[in-house]
Amino acid sequence: MAEEQREVMDTPERSNNNHIATSISKFEDSPVFNFLNSLSPIKPVKSMPISQTINPLSFSSFPSVFTSPNINSLRESRFLRRHQLSDPSKPEFSSDNGSMADKGKVNVEATKKLDDPRTSDEEMASEPSYECSKIVTEFAENFNFDYNSPNSNIRPKDCLEGKHMTDYESSSLALVPFVEDASRRSLYMNPHGVSQIDRSKEGSSCDWESLISDAPDMLNYESPNVSESYKKLVDYGTSFNTCMKNDMQNTQPREGSGMMENAVTDDIIDDPSLYNPKGWCLVFDIAGARRKHLDGNTSSDVNTSSNDQNLVPSRTGNDSSRCVLPSIGLHLNAIAATPKDFKIVNNEALAFGRLLIGPSSSVNSHPPTQEMLNNTLAVASSERDIDSIENGVLPVEDALPISGFMANEETNQISPKKKRRRFDQAMEGESCKRCNCKKSKCLKLYCECFAAGVYCVDSCSCIECFNKPAHEDTVLATRRQIESRNPLAFAPKVIRGSDSISETWVESSKTPASARHKRGCNCKKSGCLKKYCECYQGGVGCSINCRCEGCKNAFGRKDGIEVELEEDETNTTEKSILDNSLQSDLEQNMDSVPPATPSRTIREFSSMKKPPRSSYPSIGSSSGFNTSNQVYGKPSFFQPPPKFDNHFENFREDEIPEFLQESSSPGINSSSPNRKRVSPPGGLKSSRKLILQSIPSFPSLASNQ
DNA sequence: GAGTTTGAAACT
DNA sequence: CAGTTTCAAACTC
Numbered sequence: 001m002a003e004e005q006r007e008v009m010d011t012p013e014r015s016n017n018n019h020i021a022t023s024i025s026k027f028e029d030s031p032v033f034n035f036l037n038s039l040s041p042i043k044p045v046k047s048m049p050i051s052q053t054i055n056p057l058s059f060s061s062f063p064s065v066f067t068s069p070n071i072n073s074l075r076e077s078r079f080l081r082r083h084q085l086s087d088p089s090k091p092e093f094s095s096d097n098g099s100m101a102d103k104g105k106v107n108v109e110a111t112k113k114l115d116d117p118r119t120s121d122e123e124m125a126s127e128p129s130y131e132c133s134k135i136v137t138e139f140a141e142n143f144n145f146d147y148n149s150p151n152s153n154i155r156p157k158d159c160l161e162g163k164h165m166t167d168y169e170s171s172s173l174a175l176v177p178f179v180e181d182a183s184r185r186s187l188y189m190n191p192h193g194v195s196q197i198d199r200s201k202e203g204s205s206c207d208w209e210s211l212i213s214d215a216p217d218m219l220n221y222e223s224p225n226v227s228e229s230y231k232k233l234v235d236y237g238t239s240f241n242t243c244m245k246n247d248m249q250n251t252q253p254r255e256g257s258g259m260m261e262n263a264v265t266d267d268i269i270d271d272p273s274l275y276n277p278k279g280w281c282l283v284f285d286i287a288g289a290r291r292k293h294l295d296g297n298t299s300s301d302v303n304t305s306s307n308d309q310n311l312v313p314s315r316t317g318n319d320s321s322r323c324v325l326p327s328i329g330l331h332l333n334a335i336a337a338t339p340k341d342f343k344i345v346n347n348e349a350l351a352f353g354r355l356l357i358g359p360s361s362s363v364n365s366h367p368p369t370q371e372m373l374n375n376t377l378a379v380a381s382s383e384r385d386i387d388s389i390e391n392g393v394l395p396v397e398d399a400l401p402i403s404g405f406m407a408n409e410e411t412n413q414i415s416p417k418k419k420r421r422r423f424d425q426a427m428e429g430e431s432c433k434r435c436n437c438k439k440s441k442c443l444k445l446y447c448e449c450f451a452a453g454v455y456c457v458d459s460c461s462c463i464e465c466f467n468k469p470a471h472e473d474t475v476l477a478t479r480r481q482i483e484s485r486n487p488l489a490f491a492p493k494v495i496r497g498s499d500s501i502s503e504t505w506v507e508s509s510k511t512p513a514s515a516r517h518k519r520g521c522n523c524k525k526s527g528c529l530k531k532y533c534e535c536y537q538g539g540v541g542c543s544i545n546c547r548c549e550g551c552k553n554a555f556g557r558k559d560g561i562e563v564e565l566e567e568d569e570t571n572t573t574e575k576s577i578l579d580n581s582l583q584s585d586l587e588q589n590m591d592s593v594p595p596a597t598p599s600r601t602i603r604e605f606s607s608m609k610k611p612p613r614s615s616y617p618s619i620g621s622s623s624g625f626n627t628s629n630q631v632y633g634k635p636s637f638f639q640p641p642p643k644f645d646n647h648f649e650n651f652r653e654d655e656i657p658e659f660l661q662e663s664s665s666p667g668i669n670s671s672s673p674n675r676k677r678v679s680p681p682g683g684l685k686s687s688r689k690l691i692l693q694s695i696p697s698f699p700s701l702a703s704n705q
Numbered sequence: 706g707a708g709t710t711t712g713a714a715a716c717t
Numbered sequence: 718c719a720g721t722t723t724c725a726a727a728c729t730c
Contacts, residue, residue: 437725445714446724482714489714522712531727532711 434460435467442467443478445489450475453490493519494538520545520558528553 435442435449435456442465445451449460449467455475456467466474482489520543526532528542528551535542541556542548551557 435725440714440724444724446726448726451714485715519713524712526711526727530711532713534713537727 435462436460437462437465439463441465443474445482450478451490453479493534494540521548522546523548523551527551528557 435447437444437447437460440446440450442450442456442460442462447456447462447467449456449462455469456462456465466478468475479490521528521533521535523533523546526536528536528546528548531537533542533548533553535546535548536553536555539555542551542553542558543556544558546558548558
């Protein structure tokens, strides 16, 4: 490792100064020196080329979580560069077709492209070639960093200060957010460039199942697009991780990043299982890899989270037991729905990997990948199951909020009957859903699959479905169009805040008040007691954001006076707490704090000019009772360790301001007339937490490219 | 499985 | 921004 780093770091300048170096050879030999060397100033630049594909929007989406000056500076520089470069990568959206903002044309043109295969190919070909190796490396780095692959000799820990890494390693949960974030963003980035690897594999059909099982075989690509996604994912993830790392370390951001890339990357690369090139499934694969690592070498990583160690092994090899996780679908929304469960987050992250749908969201569950999905699901589910088991709850029940997503995933299972059966069992029918679109072509939010950011699968009953990998361009274009209209269109509808604080305050009721429907429902006749109600469907209580009439939501009525009061108090308390202590936590404990998905979201939204009608502020609020856990029999399933919760909250808060500022729309705070808790622009602080929670994890809007 | 109900999404 | 239409899921039978 040290040698490799040296080589990498061995810049011309360094070579010229060899004679000088000799005098300090002893220093070089020291780990510290190696570390310093690894902090190559060049590294930061390196990411730039890769970022070409990154959408300008991605900038905004960059996690605002990291508020440290260093990070910010780094972020800015990098993003700016990326931004500039991003255009070339997206000819069809920007140059060729004009701005995506051009709503009317988007679909049409995309459709045209689809019609003409050559068009897409050409575009693909025109795509700037990327340095796959770098990407892979960086990507690997990300994963390695996140998962601490046992196989890797070089680990972030090696480079980073022991303390920081230790903190991360102490809990895989903490790491998850990074992965998720990275993967998600990258995925969202539209991928039009085809990686070399992808091309080589392009058109090849894969036995996903086998691929998954055999990490080395993962290099097969199902589609060219995948590679792009992968690249972006890598790129974005890399930058993101880098920033995070830097931030965490609070040291020379750029340099640190470079170091990390080199160090971690190599190791990961060595482990094929860690970097499955298959774009969307990459995440899953990674997860699988991770699981494998855990399984195979659980003990190797002392720092591995207890959960992983305990749970993973238990689940390994037990496919039948790996039921489906509702969130496995990995829908973006799902993520938001279950922010508390870090494990779930992992799964979600995995999902992102799959999500191809767009740059923004992405779950890519296109037909060919069904096998993969099954496998991936199994992987993801394993973790999730673990969690569930851990909590003594059956995984199946979690599905509700994300049932829609799961439906897709599960749907994908068709090919492998066995697995499907397994999933069905796990799902218990609740989360098994497929779209049945007749007129929307699955390109509107009417389509659950599309809305979830996943491709339709064969099991869907849709007609004239365009929500398939083959129509990626169309899907992406449509997505962008929709997002341009409503940046939060693909955001998770139900946001489950993982605020330990809230829980604490509401602990008596056992109802984490953090879960809320993003926009609130508008039910008139269902009394919010049927799945027509999105709040109810999401397993969350109605809140002040809801315009429902005669609300009887079992999870919490919006008009519940008690609830409201509780919420207010909780919010206030939380606010004060956060304000007082969280800030410090962020700064001081960044190392142990995983990047929260929310940050991602926030950044993504940052690009938004027009806030959706939904009001973020209230979302996070504790107003609604999230009895979903109770209902589903998972009391604490969604609730992450308090420590992490706090951290997340912190991030969110930090992010919120940025997000709000950028969005600069008071409307974001609350669109509904009833909003008691409207947080005015100035009131960001108070609403921060809420916003963050609401923002949690949804497909990157901006990242859509 | 067909038909109805419902409310979100989309449209005007 | 409000009202209307469209749409597909949820629901009922």
